[in-house]
Amino acid sequence: MSTDGASSPSRLLPRLLGILLLIMGLALLAGGIKLSMLGGSLYYLLAGIGITLTGVLLLATRRAALGLYAVVLFASTVWALWEVGLDWWQLVPRLALLFALGIVMLLPWFRRPLLRGQSAPLGTGALSVAVVLAGAAAVASQFTTPGEIKGQLDRDAVPGMTNAAPAQPDGDWNSYGRSAFGDRYSPLAQITPENAHTLVPAWTYRTGDLPGPGDPGETTAENTPLKVNGMLYVCTPHSQVIALDPDTGKEIWRFDPKLSTQKAANFKGWAHMTCRGVSYHDDAAYAATEQSPATDAAAPAANACPRRIFLPTADTRLIALNADTGKMCEDFGDKGQVDLGANIGTFAPGGYYSTSPPAVTKNLVVIGGHVTDNVSTDEPSGVIRAFDVHTGKLVWNWDSGNPEDTTPIAAGKTYTRNSPNMWSMFAVDEKLGMLYLPMGNQTPDQFGGLRTPESEKYSAGLTALDINTGHVRWYYQFTHHDLWDMDVGGQPSLVDIKTAEGVKQAVMASTKQGSIYVLDRATGQPVVPINEIPVPQGAVAGDHTSPTQPKSDLNLMPPPLKERDMWGVTPFDQMLCRIDFKSLRYDGPFTPPSLQGSIVYPGNFGVFDWGGISVDPVRQIAFVNPSYMAFKSKLIPAEKIAEQGPRVSETEGVQPNKGTPYGVILEAMLSPLGLPCQAPAWGYVAAVDLTNHKTIWMHKNGTVRDSSPVPIPLTMGVPSLGGTFTTAGGVSFLSGTLDQYLRAYDVKNGKQLWEGRLPAGAQTTPMTYTGKDGKQYVLVMAGGHGSLGTKQGDYVMAFKLPD
Structure with a gap:
């Protein structure tokens, strides 16, 4: 047998690699030709040629393969650094596979058959240099943090600034956003940056409410519990309310509304199965104030339910429960409940109900409703209704399709069909006598050619709105003629802000496009400048676009996408994402929907969605969790909708938009491997200075441990769905990331202080309270999210400092 390495068995390895490179090269060549024809990068075409020829040379066991591959690897490294610099995750699809193959080709047992006993040729040295250069780029990229802002808050308080939210015991959390201001700020300070790392589980409770086989895909545990009246009040996806002991998690009482399926065999036709929370009303909290004439006579002298929990159910009821016992308050409505389907007209099962808790004021409980998007132009009204908090009698209704007439609707009449709705959470300022509504759109979202002037307004x-009458006090539009599903999802946050002109009573509204609009909450005038900026034009036939869109000076909007921002774990899926990018219409933010297909970035999960933001009124900062995910929308002519197959959910299948010329296909912009097509990071935590509108710090947040085939906790920065809260102790919390953790952060610099592993996803907003033992607890509901594919469960978990 020959000993020079030229025997047939020894040539097998180069030839096997040659076959692999030939396949790789041809795939890159084919994709590269298509990409170049679309006006994209020529790299994949040229790399495809080089790798294909390298494969041919290896099949022939020619040593020239080493030199040619060195050229390919060297050129790829230079190109990668030119496109993205020292960005590790961007370098991975460009260089990782080529680098690994270069290492293999340098191994002695691989090179020996190619050299056939001769001394190492120039190609070996060139390949060594190319491998070292690629490796050096990878090492150097470990010391960079692209996209992050490293900063430090230099104050513990702004002189003269205090928490102006309605008073409540420091250890309570009596409303969805802790207070009616929606600030999600707690004055508790036991947990600090110095001790947060010692947090330990205190107790775990399981509700028993798990998604069933008949449930819709988006069965979600988005609940933020309340802590008030000495109990915790938890709401489950199927609208059950459970009262727990705050110190032990022991169940005190449970109420099951026995959901009706509204004549449907199961819930699968529904868009959602969600209960974000319940609301609390205590007569004693208002005992010292004068009652409104509108409801004086209705309030009984001796109330059988002096403390009430208001529960919106998934089958269109608003139920009043005795907060002490869990029994229905029979003096409210029809023996404890009001039918929210009244005067709404017809709708499909699940097509209308309230996913979010109502607003509760001294005399009123006020509620909006979810309307299923993109089904038809004949959907229920988005009316806002105010009921007497004691009797359940309708006091006023505000229908954006008939905004001037707030007199309670007459029996047998129907509210304006398909008027814009408010499905999220209210903020309330009872001193100013105003309710703040984050508004949605008149469905459908992606075609607005048939919208009415009232709906556009x-x-x-x-x-x-005026609390007592429902009349409009002021309004401000954040997206003109919205064709991108940019409804305002987050609860507004009310906060007093220190400005150069003095302290302003402000309302802050976070939005999907990334602007945080800051308005005077009495007048609606901007506190932070808002500028109208030109946007892309060219809507489909029968529609139009606004020439400009409002952009706040306080914003976390991402820069426009470029082809080089497309990503993958290999060169192949990255190339396919680049082809997708070049095949779609994209002229930057607010690119109109099209028959060709358009990129929506930020996507309709937004930079900020229903989780909103939290604000620290004393430090004058906002703690936020922006996400960046691109989506695609493609309009389908009505006559071709049947060819697309059935609608599966609000983000799967063709959305029919009956009554309009076009249906639409909406989906996340993903690679064939199911990963986002745009490069990470996709999720951050950040702090914004309210006194100067600047971002203090911003860090990528979350790992791919629970969303990748291999559970490796790589900190790539993942999207989060759910909100944050912040505390006087200087620690903020977030649980909504795609991985199963509750995390604590130092508000001054964003450093992650602690993470607690959860048994399921927690796409919700956590909260904090003080137990009867005097300890500060942090509570989260971990039940998963059907649309995001996080692990589902039924867990309520509390954490505290060790004894």
């Missing part, structure tokens, strides 16, 4: 913005 109040959609995709903030509307302030």
Whole structure:
């Protein structure tokens, strides 16, 4: 047998690699030709040629393969650094596979058959240099943090600034956003940056409410519990309310509304199965104030339910429960409940109900509703209704399709069909006598050619209503003629802000496009400048676009996508994402929907969605969790909708938009491997200085441990769905990331202080309270999210400092 390495068995390895490179090269060549024809990068075409020829040379066991591959690897490294610099995750699809193959080709047992006993040729040295250069780029990229802002808050308080939210015991959390201001700020300070790392589980409770086989895909545990009246009040996806002991998690009482399926065999036709929370009313809290004449006579002298929990159910009821016992308050409505389907007209099962808790004021409980998007132009009204908090009698209704007439609707009449709705959470300022409504759109979202002037006026913005009458006090639109599903999802946050002109009573509205609009909450005038900026034009036939869109000076909007921002774990899926990018219409933010297909970035999960933001009124900062995910929308002519197959959910299948010329396909912009097509990071935590509108710090947040085939906790920065809260102790919390953790952060610099592993996803907003033992607890509901594919469960978990 020959000993020079030229025997047939020894040539097998180069030839096997040659076959692999030939396949790789041809794939890159084919994709590269298509990409170049679309006006994209020529790299894949040229790399495909080089790798294909390298494969041919290896099949022939020619040593020239080493030199040619060195050229390919060297050129790829230079190109990668030119495109993205020292960005590790961007370098991975460009260089990782080529680098690994270069290492293999340098191994002695691989090179020996190619050299056939001769001394190492120039190709070996060139390949060594190319491998070292690629490796050096990878090492150097470990010391960079692209996209992050490293900063430090230099104050513990702004002189003269205090928490102006309605008073409540420091250890309570009596409303969805802790207070009616929606600030998600707690004055508790036991947990600090110095001790947060010692947090330990205190107790775990399981509700028993798990998704069933008949449930819709988006069965979600988005609940933020309340802590008030000495108990915790938890709401489950199927609208059950459970009262727990705050110190032990022991169940005190449970109420099951026995959901009706509204004549449907199961819930699968529904868009959602969600309960974000319940609301609390205590007569004693208002005992010292004068009652409104509108409801004086209705309030009984001796109330059988002096403390009430208001529960919106998934089958269109608003139920009043005795907060002490869990029994229905029979003096409210029809023996404890009001039918929210009244005067709404027809709708499909699950097509209308309230996913979010109502607003509760001294005399009123006020509620909006979810309307299923993109089904038809004949959907239920988005009316806002105010009921007497004691009797359940309708006091006023505000219908954006008939905004001037707030007199309770007459029996047998129907509210304006398909008027814009408010499905999220209210903020309330009872001193100013105003409710703040984050408004949605008149469905469908991606075609607006048939919208009415009334719907255009109040959609995709903030509307302030008079508490007592429901009349409009002011409104401000954040997206003109919205064609991108940019409804305002987050609860507005009310906060007093220190400005150069003095302290301003402000309302802050976070939005999907990334602007945080800051308005005077009494007048609606901007506190932070808002500028109208030109946007892309060219809507489909029968529609139009606004020439400009409002952009706040306080914003976390991402820069426009470029082809080089497309990503993958290999060169192949990255190339396919680049082809997708070049095949779609994209002219930057607010690119109109099209028959060709358009990129929506930020996507309709937004930079900020229903989780909103939290604000620290003393330090004058906002703690936020922006996400960046691109989506695609493609309009389908009505006559071709049947060819696309059935609608599966609000983000799967063709959305029919009956009554309009076009249906639409909406989906996340993903690679064939199911990963985002744009490069990480996709999720951050950040702090914004309210006194100067600047971002203090911003860090990528979350790992791919629970969303990748191999559970490796790589900190790539993942999207989060759910909100944050912040505390006087200087620690903020977030649980909404795609990985199963509750995390604590130092508000001054964003450093992660602690993470607690959860048994399921926690796409919700956590909260904090003080137990009877005097300890500060942090509570989160971990139940998963059907649409995001996080692990589902039924867990309520509390953490505290060790004894």
